[in-house]
Structures are given as C-alpha cells and as structure tokens.
Amino acid sequence: MEIYWYIIIAVVLGIFFVLDGYDFGVGIIHLFFAKKEKDKVVIAKSAGLFWDSNEVWLVAGGGMLFMAFPTLYASAFSGFYLPLIIVLWLIIFRAISLEFRNKFNYQMWKDMWDKAFGISSLLLALFFGIALGNVVRGVNLGSVTNGISAYEAHYFFLPLWDSSFSPLTEHPGVIDWFTIIIGFISVVTLAIHGANWIILKTNSSVNTKLKSVVFKLTIVLAILTVFSLAIWQVVNPNSLNNFLDKPYLIIFPIIYFTGIIGLFFVKKFKKDIYSMLFSTLVILGGITSSLASLFPVILPSTNKVNNSLTIYNTSTSQYGLSVALFWGIIGIILMIIYAIVQYRFMKGKIDEMDYGH
Numbered sequence: 001m002e003i004y005w006y007i008i009i010a011v012v013l014g015i016f017f018v019l020d021g022y023d024f025g026v027g028i029i030h031l032f033f034a035k036k037e038k039d040k041v042v043i044a045k046s047a048g049l050f051w052d053s054n055e056v057w058l059v060a061g062g063g064m065l066f067m068a069f070p071t072l073y074a075s076a077f078s079g080f081y082l083p084l085i086i087v088l089w090l091i092i093f094r095a096i097s098l099e100f101r102n103k104f105n106y107q108m109w110k111d112m113w114d115k116a117f118g119i120s121s122l123l124l125a126l127f128f129g130i131a132l133g134n135v136v137r138g139v140n141l142g143s144v145t146n147g148i149s150a151y152e153a154h155y156f157f158l159p160l161w162d163s164s165f166s167p168l169t170e171h172p173g174v175i176d177w178f179t180i181i182i183g184f185i186s187v188v189t190l191a192i193h194g195a196n197w198i199i200l201k202t203n204s205s206v207n208t209k210l211k212s213v214v215f216k217l218t219i220v221l222a223i224l225t226v227f228s229l230a231i232w233q234v235v236n237p238n239s240l241n242n243f244l245d246k247p248y249l250i251i252f253p254i255i256y257f258t259g260i261i262g263l264f265f266v267k268k269f270k271k272d273i274y275s276m277l278f279s280t281l282v283i284l285g286g287i288t289s290s291l292a293s294l295f296p297v298i299l300p301s302t303n304k305v306n307n308s309l310t311i312y313n314t315s316t317s318q319y320g321l322s323v324a325l326f327w328g329i330i331g332i333i334l335m336i337i338y339a340i341v342q343y344r345f346m347k348g349k350i351d352e353m354d355y356g357h
Contacts, residue, residue: 001321002311005068006296008328009061014287016057017128018193018280019339023047023054024128025194027094027121028187029210030114039204040114041102042351046201047194048098049350053342055091056335067324071154071314072298079139079156080131083174087127094120122187129186133179134158136290137167137235138300141309145170153306154314167235172302178235181228188221189286192263193279200272201350211267214275218263221282225260236300242293249292256285 026047034040066073077084097117101110139156142149151157161173175183195210195217204210232239243249259281266275294300299309307313315321346353 001318002315005321006311009064010291012057012061014284016061017283019054021190021283022193022197023051024121024125025190026197027118028191029194029198031118033206039206042202042204043198046198046350049346069314070316072309075154079158082160083127090120090124125187125190126183129183130179132290133182137178138302140171140303141301142306144303144305149305185224188217189282192217196276196279200276203349203351214266222260239293252285252288252292255281256289259285
C-alpha cells in the first residue's frame with residue numbers, strides 16, 4: 001500500500017510541475033523578453049488564465065503527503081521551514097501580480113507588478129530546484145553532532161546556508177554549491193517549458209525569437225545535466241546504485257534525455273505541441289529519475305546514527321492508507337475532469353481571451 005501511495009503522490013507532484021512549471025517559465029520569459037505592452041499582456045495572460053487551477057495539484061500533493069506519510073510531512077515542513085515560507089510568499093506575490101497588473105492604467109503600477117511576476121516566478125523555479133537538490137543530497141536527521149543526536153531521529157532544521165556553503169559539511173544549509181546547481185537546472189528547464197507554452201498558446205511577436213532561446217537554453221541544460229551528474233557522485237557516491245541493482249529504472253533517465261534531444265529540433269517542428277511534449281518529458285524524466293535513484297528512501301540521512309526516512313517508516317497505518325486510497329482516487333478523478341474541462345474551453349490561442357472566459 002505504501003508503494004501505491006508513493007506512486008500516486010509522485011504522479012500528482014509530476015503533474016503539478018508540468019502544469020504550474022510552464023507558469024513559472026512564462027514568468028521568467030516575461031521578465032527577460034517581453035518588451036512591448038501587447039506582448040506583456042498576452043504572455044502574462046497565458047499564465048494568468050491557468051495558474052489557479054494548476055496549483056490545485058500542489059495543494060492536493062501536500063494533502064496526500066500529510067495523509068499517507070505524516071512523519072515525513074512533519075519532518076520536512078519543520079526542517080525546511082524557512083524555504084517553505086519563502087516559497088509561500090513568492091506564490092502569493094506571483095498570484096497577486098497576475099491579478100493586479102491591469103487594475104489601474106498607470107505605467108509605474110504595471111511595471112511594478114510585471115517585475116513582481118517575473119522575479120517571483122524565477123525565484124520559485126530556483127527554490128523548487130534547490131528543494132530537489134536537498135532531497136537527493138540528504139539532511140542531517142536528528143541534527144547529529146559528534147555522533148550524538150540533538151533531536152528526535154526524524155527531526156531536523158536547516159538554515160538557509162552555512163558559512164562553508166558546502167554540501168559535504170556536517171550541518172549543511174538549504175543552499176549550497178550543489179543545491180544551487182540543481183536550482184539553476186530547474187530555472188533553465190522551466191524557462192524552456194514556459195517558452196514552449198507561450199509559442200503554443202499565443203501569437204506573441206517574440207515567438208520566433210523564443211525558438212532560438214529554447215535551442216540555446218537546451219545546450220545550457222545539457223551541459224548542466226552532465227556537470228550535475230558528475231558532482232552528484234562527489235556528494236553521494238552511491239547515487240546510481242539503484243539503477244545498477246534495478247536496470248529497468250533506466251527508463252526514467254531515458255525519458256529525460258529523450259526530452260533534451262527532442263528540444264534540439266525545436267526550430268524544425270511543424271507543430272508547436274511537439275516542443276511542449278519534449279519539455280514535458282524533461283520535467284517528468286528529471287523528477288522520476290531523482291525519485292528512482294532514492295527509492296524506497298524519501299529523505300536520506302547524511303549521518304550514520306539515524307536511519308533515512310523511507311516510505312515504510314514514515315507512513316500511516318495500513319487501515320488509514322487503504323481508506324485514504326478510496327477517497328484519494330475520487331479526488332484525483334475530479335481534478336482530472338476539472339483540468340480537462342478548463343483546457344478544452346481554453347484550447348487554441350488565448351490572445352483574444354480574457355478572464356471572463
């Protein structure tokens with residue numbers, strides 16, 4: 001039952017990063033490439049019409065995590081308290097900026113919310129990547145010092161960074177040179193995804209330019225990926241053991257690299273949906289590869305005193321998991337229906353649509 005719930009939550013979070021990921025990417029593109037007022041309006045609209053429904057998947061993922069793996073939920077939400085508060089404020093500012101931008105027809109007002117939208121989207125992409133970096137790096141569960149735990153075995157608390165800025169120190173912070181590299185990969189990936197969404201859903205004057213941007217960013221992403229795999233072996237020498245022990249897991253890295261290879265042909269695609277498909281493969285392949293490298297661990301322990309958190313030692317009772325499965329499936333079906341209806345009503349280009357749609 002734990003495996004079923006692990007897969008369900010992974011799927012829900014994967015859908016969130018695909019859907020809300022293009023929202024983050026749209027904000028990044030808006031920040032750097034939207035210069036004309038018409039482009040600013042239509043690019044912001046391509047995220048504004050969808051952001052609230054996309055974030056339903058994040059709320060659902062958090063609720064399911066609390067329901068199925070309460071020990072992990074308690075551990076992660078207390079240990080990552082500072083970055084989670086930052087992410088919460090960034091989500092608020094991004095939403096407000098999309099809704100408030102056109103309330104008043106003053107240029108300074110519009111410019112202020114344009115910057116808020118772009119910067120908050122950029123930082124959200126960065127912090128979600130940093131979060132993934134913390135998960136694959138591991139944390140000092142129990143805050144062990146000289147072999148003695150300061151807290152309970154599942155508890156930890158991370159500062160935003162420590163003076164060494166190193167993932168190899170006994171008490172690493174949220175941000176170090178390893179997690180920041182994963183954060184950069186997230187920013188580049190979601191910028192590509194957002195650019196593909198803009199090309200697919202708008203007639204923006206920068207669409208042709210964005211295809212060149214996607215191609216160049218794909219080169220950057222490929223380089224960062226190879227570099228991150230190399231330094232990952234320094235941070236965690238056993239990071240690839242799961243792929244060696246269970247060769248079938250190699251399907252997930254294949255999905256990731258298929259997406260990267262496909263994005264190199266973005267200028268040749270006759271249908272814009274293809275580039276969107278390949279950036280989706282990159283996101284899903286990256287997330288699933290990271291999870292597959294850890295399974296059944298969910299949050300590794302960097303010390304030898306306290307065990308890592310797994311799907312087995314953090315789950316609720318079997319009865320609770322089985323009852324929750326019934327209601328969870330119903331909830332997911334309703335969310336899928338909601339998403340299908342919304343995307344069907346807003347299919348095609350959205351240039352002439354407004355929030356009334």
